Ligand code: SF4
């Protein structure tokens with residue numbers, strides 16, 4: 126197999142800041158602020174009120190529709206209020222549930238516990254528990270897991286791949302998870318394979334994590350699970366690129382992995398599925414890398430969902446100089462934040478701090494038609510032309526050029542010698558196309 130994909134870039138890995146730092150537990154804060162929207166799809170609806178006592182792991186927001194997920198309290202305590210708070214993904218003020226922690230960690234009994242009998246679970250029950258536990262992709266996309274585990278009728282999935290590539294610079298949360306919880310990850314993969322009746326199970330890891338490749342290879346012995354070392358290249362962790370690297374199959378334009386018989390899930394989500402089924406634990410905490418050149422003690426922290434970024438930064442020793450940029454996620458696909466009062470959600474893989482020098486944006490220069498952006502695009506698009514369409518509002522043309530296939534990896538912007546704002550303009554074009562499609566659909570339904 127190719128064990129890589131066409132295109133891509135090689136940004137500095139910058140993982141040495143935190144890759145050797147074992148996972149540490151961050152104490153739960155006095156107040157958690159839990160967003161009702163932590164996943165792709167409709168936000169959850171609150172099912173608690175001000176003054177209610179809630180337990181750790183208790184459902185406090187119910188999924189609204191199929192593509193949605195419930196949310197759970199990450200502490201035991203009292204609901205102080207349901208109010209608007211700034212959201213790290215949208216940057217807007219959105220509804221959050223504020224819970225005063227009573228520090229008892231009294232746990233709710235929301236889910237069935239299969240314990241040692243986890244392998245005997247019925248496949249349909251796996252999907253049901255994934256939903257009830259509020260599982261969503263922990264790699265950052267936060268797509269509801271139960272939806273992903275329910276492919277349309279007639280779509281046969283024969284291959285399940287766990288994504289342990291962690292190709293974004295700086296991020297090491299998945300790396301540490303693979304080193305410290307390899308058995309849980311393997312069991313989670315077996316459960317996903319069972320839910321989908323898939324024959325081939327594999328774990329994909331970039332070659333810059335030889336210790337994780339070694340330990341998972343040892344633990345996967347006699348399970349039939351393959352470990353796939355992948356070339357170190359960004360965006361190796363994008364699911365379509367990973368599928369091509371391992372199977373040689375191509376997800377068709379506008380399609381999804383199940384269109385070529387594949388399913389990809391993050392290693393953290395596999396562990397969360399095992400936790401839900403074996404231990405009855407909903408998704409109310411996750412591992413977050415806190416790193417960056419100006420952070421005193423870069424770390425990998427196990428934190429309760431709803432903890433402020435400020436608390437994580439403080440635990441990691443704070444900044445050694447003035448902060449120029451705070452990013453949620455990795456530097457390639459992450460989102461710049463305006464405040465550290467935003468909170469950890471199910472999709473928060475990392476928090477990065479950069480100094481003022483790194484935050485300076487260089488002036489945009491004219492395109493020199495070097496075609497470097499075309500060479501690196503892993504989806505074989507013409508980034509410069511689509512970006513121009515976004516800039517000059519030629520939305521139909523952007524759609525014809527395949528803008529919706531863009532995975533927003535940022536490789537084109539990274540390589541551009543003229544510092545063109547390619548990704549911003551492509552994102553704008555995509556959002557306008559999606560708006561146009563939604564309007565047309567609404568017109569037809571009226
Ligand atoms: S056009 Fe999209 S997919 Fe292609 S390199 Fe740019 S951001 Fe990545």
Ligand code: SF4
Pocket residue numbers: 491492493494495496497498499509540541542543544545547
């Ligand atoms: S990489 Fe930049 S300068 Fe080169 S063709 Fe693309 S947009 Fe133009």
